[in-house]
Amino acid sequence: MNNAKIKNPKPKNYNPIICTPYTVWSIIFIIVPLFMVAYYAFTDKTGAFTFDNIAELPRYAKTFGISLVYSVEATIICLIIAYPLAYFMSNMKAGPKRMLSMLIMLPMWMNFLIRTYSWITILARTGIINTLLEKIGIGPLKLINTPGAIILGMVYNFLPYMVLPIYTAMLKLDHSLLEAADDLGASPFMRLRKVILPLSMPGVISGITMVFVPCVSTFYISQKLGGGKTMLIGDVIEMQFQSAYNYNLGAAISLILMVLILISLAVMNHFADKDDEEGGLIV
């Protein structure tokens, strides 16, 4: 969120000793596990080197596709909701502003699993929405166990991660630039397109990443709101570890998923970087 303007990666008072705790942490809990994933992905159950796990992957091509499509949809919906919200929020007075950002953060204080689970009671056939609809003579509609429910779950859970980075970027917006645009005769739309949008781009990119990545790897949402009938790639990975006990295949799928995520982020950063030297804040 606040990594937008780090121009000097090594500040003068850089001190390796201060960084030691985190370095140790990231080696043990990030670097080593990554190597373990790679190791499992290229070995079989006996530990011998093999490409078999990777060769299995085309079997899951369609699932990869479904996951990508759902995540892109969820990310776009998040962006459409979050961008105007963040814009208006950044222009509010201090009081309501704090109130609103509180309301956005509040759901994040509650566990993600519980929030998803509560959607079941809202969307179920005997749930809140359908009970109301039936009272006015519509329905019951099939809301739960549909792709729509899965995307809704993603949007609901990850929306704050889109709002907050954009909001932070908007706050940093230099108001004299907006005034200059007005003075020079730009229409409000022109001002949005030429000034606000480019300047808030780092926030947008960061928001997209923070929504897209968890969406594409989620498994709980699809199981609870999709009825276990639509499998996402996260579900397939979870299944390998939890029930099929095929760690090697699970690791291979995870590895490819990571590569795919990296590629899509790189592509996105490439476009964002073109005319904005302040981009490139992710990865």
Next chain:
Amino acid sequence: MKKTAFILVALFLILTLTLCGCKEEPKRGVGVDVDIDLSEDEAAIEYEGEYTKELAGTTINVFNWGEYIPDGTEGSLDINKEFTKLTGIKVNYTTYESNEAMYSKLKGGGVSYDIIIPSDYMIDRMKKENMLQPINTASLSNYKYIDKRYKNLYFDEQNSYSVPYCVGMVGLIYNTSVVKERPTSWGVMWDEKYKDNILNFNNPRDAFAVSQLLLGYNLNSSDRSQWDAAAEKLKEQKSILQSYVMDEIYQKMEDGEAAIAPYYAGDFLLMQENNPDLDFVYPKEGVNIFVDSICIPKSSKNYKAAMMYINFLLEPEIALEVAEYVMYASPHTHVMNNDDYTLKGNEYLYPNEENYPKVQYFKDIDESIRSYYERLWEDVKLY
């Protein structure tokens, strides 16, 4: 502004903390009352076996399924506490969620348990892998109460490794307000009429079992074409299926969200308490049965105390408490015939001879077949 908010939050925290503190106090008082009640209860129980204090001060490690022993909640008797009172042996009680989880923990080594309660097929596997200690059932004075139906079962033909604890059968739970005619076959789970009203297990072995039973196959078949056919059947079902579930089944059946689901008779009784429209049937094609039995693993370091614990669990009064709490069928003859047993002769738990379904056990299945059906299951779930 910020300061006031901070003070408010701090005040709130202090308030809740003090309130919690207040609540804590009277609770302790109540605890004392309960203790007195318990000791009165204890006086009422007469134990048939002999329990000495010779092993007092030692500990046994009991590893059991979650919610599988009365623990003093909901007015039940705290079995482990009773045992400690009687023998002075401390019970270190931990739980697991599946046979496989228990197995991998023991297989991994570095742990020592004195009592475990696995299911039939897992006992078979652990016995083959030399992970269990023999149990001389003749030396257990209460073993005579075990119903002969549950002796000499395939996983322990000589009754030398396990003592039955609970028994359950999978049947079909249905909502009578939706399914008007009492179903007799698993085929109802493929009936288009009930589209989006049907649930199935979200694990391969149980889901395949439903389809295998319908097709008249052996649940432990080593014939791959039978597994293929069962998988096809599941794929066929998918378009009318509402969802694959495990624990959510309680909520979904109780709320009327779904109308047909396969599950265990004991769990059905719990669901029926909350939704009287539910009924249960054992389909004619047969059902899957499980017997969870008490075993002593090789890693046990307190064998004698473990034997004492097993005999204690077989005490008529204790077994009755277990049967009331767990709500699965009891293999204990004294419990089955006890007039105080609220589930005595329950038609679902203890079907009489003429209604007794054809039963099939899960058996430890060959690794190559297991990975084969896991793959088929993936196919079923993927598309």
